[in-house]
Amino acid sequence: MSLRLSLLVPLYNEAEIIDRFFTSVLPILEGLPLDWELVCVNDGSRDNSLERLSHWHQQEPRIKVINLSRNFGKERALTAALDLATGDAVIPIDIDLQDPPELIPRMVELWQQGYDVVNAVRRRRDGDSWLKRVSARLFYRTLNAVSDVQIPRDTGDYRLLSRRVCEVLRSMRESHRFMKGLFAWAGFPTTSISFDRAPRSGGSSKWGYWRLWNFALEGITSFSTVPLKLAAYLGLFTALLSLIYASFLIVRTLLFGDPVKGYPSMMAAILFFGGVQLMFIGIIGEYIARIHDEVKGRPIYVIESVLGDLLENAGKGKNG
Ligand code: UDP
Ligand code: MG
Numbered sequence: 317m318s319l320r321l322s323l324l325v326p327l328y329n330e331a332e333i334i335d336r337f338f339t340s341v342l343p344i345l346e347g348l349p350l351d352w353e354l355v356c357v358n359d360g361s362r363d364n365s366l367e368r369l370s371h372w373h374q375q376e377p378r379i380k381v382i383n384l385s386r387n388f389g390k391e392r393a394l395t396a397a398l399d400l401a402t403g404d405a406v407i408p409i410d411i412d413l414q415d416p417p418e419l420i421p422r423m424v425e426l427w428q429q430g431y432d433v434v435n436a437v438r439r440r441r442d443g444d445s446w447l448k449r450v451s452a453r454l455f456y457r458t459l460n461a462v463s464d465v466q467i468p469r470d471t472g473d474y475r476l477l478s479r480r481v482c483e484v485l486r487s488m489r490e491s492h493r494f495m496k497g498l499f500a501w502a503g504f505p506t507t508s509i510s511f512d513r514a515p516r517s518g519g520s521s522k523w524g525y526w527r528l529w530n531f532a533l534e535g536i537t538s539f540s541t542v543p544l545k546l547a548a549y550l551g552l553f554t555a556l557l558s559l560i561y562a563s564f565l566i567v568r569t570l571l572f573g574d575p576v577k578g579y580p581s582m583m584a585a586i587l588f589f590g591g592v593q594l595m596f597i598g599i600i601g602e603y604i605a606r607i608h609d610e611v612k613g614r615p616i617y618v619i620e621s622v623l624g625d626l627l628e629n630a631g632k633g634k635n636g
Pocket of ligand 1: 325326327328329330359387388389390393409410411412414520521523
């Protein structure tokens with residue numbers, strides 16, 4: 317039996333570019349010395365994406381569709397695809413052609429040479445604004461400084477993962493899913509190839525800055541507890557400092573008496589520490605909210621319907 321490659325394609329309101337995606341990706345898949353399948357996840361699109369997908373499924377049964385019951389977000393949509401894919405290797409890919417499908421043959425070659433993970437690293441990001449590039453760089457630097465696993469910079473979800481990596485990912489059922497972190501957590505022999513990231517080929521990005529900020533929070537809280545420890549060290553530091561200041565005040569009062577002064581400095585200190593305390597309560601809150609979500613143990617996604625033979629793998633995942 318020949319090996320099979322699964323392409324995992326989460327999509328949300330992308331009717332406009334579905335046709336373009338398939339017409340550029342199918343010839344490349346046909347050229348591979350492998351069997352393949354395309355696992356598209358319709359993440360609760362409100363346009364006619366699902367119609368387009370089922371049209372393509374009728375033409376080509378190896379195009380399979382998982383239709384989620386509502387919009388769950390890209391991470392969860394991708395998880396559904398990872399759970400149900402039947403391939404010996406999988407490649408998550410965006411539908412907007414920002415991840416060039418031309419890299420697939422090279423990724424497959426490296427996989428057949430024995431690598432379990434082949435990352436596609438972005439050399440240039442012409443498609444992204446200056447602010448997005450700078451904030452991304454800052455974010456990855458901070459994240460890697462505080463996290464327990466090294467998360468490669470300039471690498472999106474576009475990468476090849478072997479079946480063994482897939483199985484590790486399938487065993488991770490956390491509901492806050494920072495996928496790049498989870499991929500890196502799994503480990504295994506890894507290599508990378510680089511490419512120039514083009515602008516979106518149509519439609520518009522669903523990632524505003526607010527969403528990116530929340531994505532960054534997700535990354536840090538999922539892979540680091542350093543923010544929680546920060547409060548302790550800051551507290552220790554200020555306590556030591558105030559001890560020194562207190563001794564100074566005692567000595568000064570003994571020597572020179574105690575003229576009442578210092579209202580402004582007192583206010584400044586009170587307000588400053590009020591702010592710092594609130595901030596750390598907020599940080600603790602971020603972690604508690606996530607504990608709360610995990611404890612509820614709700615399913616990561618809900619499947620409404622499936623087109624194509626995918627469900628053979630479904631029972632093996634834990635909770636859907
Ligand atoms: N996507 C999704 N669910 C969402 C948002 C996005 O499945 O709630 C898909 C989207 O259709 C695309 C991929 O995730 O295939 C990447 O989204 P986008 O291009 O908007 O992100 P960017 O490239 O700007 O990071
Ligand atoms: Mg995109």
